[in-house]
């Protein structure tokens with residue numbers, strides 16, 4: 252099914268959450284991918300923990316949601332927020348009054364979950380390897396050249412000497428002496444050899460300090476650095492202390508130890524997020540200042556608890572978005588494309604939506620069903636959304652008692668209310684998606700409305716690896732046109748017209764990433780012509 256002129260795999264740089272999800276999403280669409288990662292394993296820091304229902308919908312589509320929920324079981328009872336002078340003195344905080352959880356439950360077949368990034372990444376890695384996706388650690392991208400027909404990448408590091416890495420590229424690779432001509436600033440070319448490999452496309456999922464972005468000379472815009480923070484990652488048996496006080500985040504307001512605890516495994520591993528009250532390091536392996544343990548005990552309100560600080564890392568909440576998300580055959584995804592403050596818990600979640608967006612487009616281009624311009628719609632669609640989410644994140648603070656100002660987007664509209672207004676979508680004149688509430692009603696560019704189907708699935712499960720027509724029950728004209736054009740058709744049930752803003756004879760096209768690509772509320776005089784033009788617009792051909 253691949254374009255015979257484009258047989259090489261897609262090279263993914265970075266085996267973080269976004270790189271691994273991209274590999275799984277490409278595999279779901281039948282595209283071979285190879286992942287390289289400079290570190291010896293996945294993240295050793297817990298970092299992100301909240302994965303929203305839109306992320307879980309992506310995991311559902313690529314077949315890993317159950318494994319992710321299983322990994323999240325440890326924190327299933329740790330969902331609430333607390334605040335107080337110390338953890339011992341803390342009280343539960345009520346949910347924000349402006350959030351309508353009934354809307355949320357009706358909006359998706361999936362639920363958000365809490366699982367630390369250092370537990371989630373090994374799950375994604377296992378799922379990738381189970382599907383035969385090669386993931387090579389201790390392999391650093393040092394250079395790349397895009398000649399318009401493919402990307403030649405220079406890889407360095409311990410794994411370049413064995414035959415496995417070269418074999419992943421089907422023998423289209425060459426070992427060369429290290430060092431010479433390697434352009435990446437700080438890419439860390441290791442002693443030994445460099446491997447030159449050929450990929451059809453390259454995805455830079457290589458984090459905030461992206462080598463790929465630097466090699467392409469892509470600048471970033473945004474508010475920049477917005478503060479100074481320290482993450483104290485520690486081990487302590489807090490089982491007795493937190494029994495009856497389970498929390499996702501517990502804010503402490505002690506004047507000597509202001510900050511917030513975050514549950515990592517709910518029993519032994521925890522994070523204390525605070526300011527630069529004591530010296531902190533940039534390197535997670537640097538020995539932490541021993542006074543951090545006393546500060547943690549003060550914040551706990553438990554002077555006798557044994558606390559082992561594993562790291563005290565300095566970091567800066569930052570908002571910066573790359574000016575281009577794609578150039579030629581190279582794309583940026585995740586933190587490489589956008590860094591944001593963590594207060595809306597949106598960084599990793601936004602990156603996972605990038606993966607969902609780019610995977611089907613690369614698949615369509617490679618198979619020849621999509622035109623080459625489809626790749627440009629990745630930037631057109633994801634850049635404004637990522638910029639908006641990063642901006643909204645920057646407006647929020649870490650303070651749990653401070654409610655979001657009323658001018659901010661509804662928190663779940665931020666999760667699921669994005670609308671692609673330019674890109675692989677056809678405008679039907681229905682106007683912009685509201686951002687002050689969670690409303691998904693079939694506007695082109697928005698996530699398909701979820702309705703439970705009679706067989707227990709969701710309308711979201713009707714999306715395929717190419718655009719699918721979802722007609723209203725009496726849309727015989729659209730059905731016949733789809734049959735004539737070999738467009739797949741799926742039945743969304745009797746409630747579908749109302750949910751999707753259709754009359755009884757309207758229809759819509761859902762893209763593989765479960766985004767509405769085109770909608771006609773009613774029947775049309777020339778359905779074959781209209782449907783052909785809609786499919787051509789979505790697939791940029």
Ligand SMILES: Cc1cc2nc3c(=O)[nH]c(=O)nc-3n(C[C@H](O)[C@H](O)[C@H](O)COP(=O)(O)OP(=O)(O)OC[C@H]3O[C@@H](n4cnc5c(N)ncnc54)[C@H](O)[C@@H]3O)c2cc1C
Nearest residue numbers: 265267269289299300301392457458585586596598599600
């Ligand atoms: C305290 C904190 C809390 C957070 N909480 C949340 C949350 O609740 N929800 C949320 O959505 N987000 C959260 N985030 C943000 C989230 O952690 C990041 O957005 C996420 O890690 C980005 O994933 P990524 O895969 O894009 O990049 P990374 O996780 O940075 O992965 C990039 C990978 O690329 C590798 N790499 C880099 N250069 C090269 C190279 N040249 N060659 C090969 N490999 C390379 C790196 O080693 C790394 O493994 C939080 C962040 C912090 C700091």
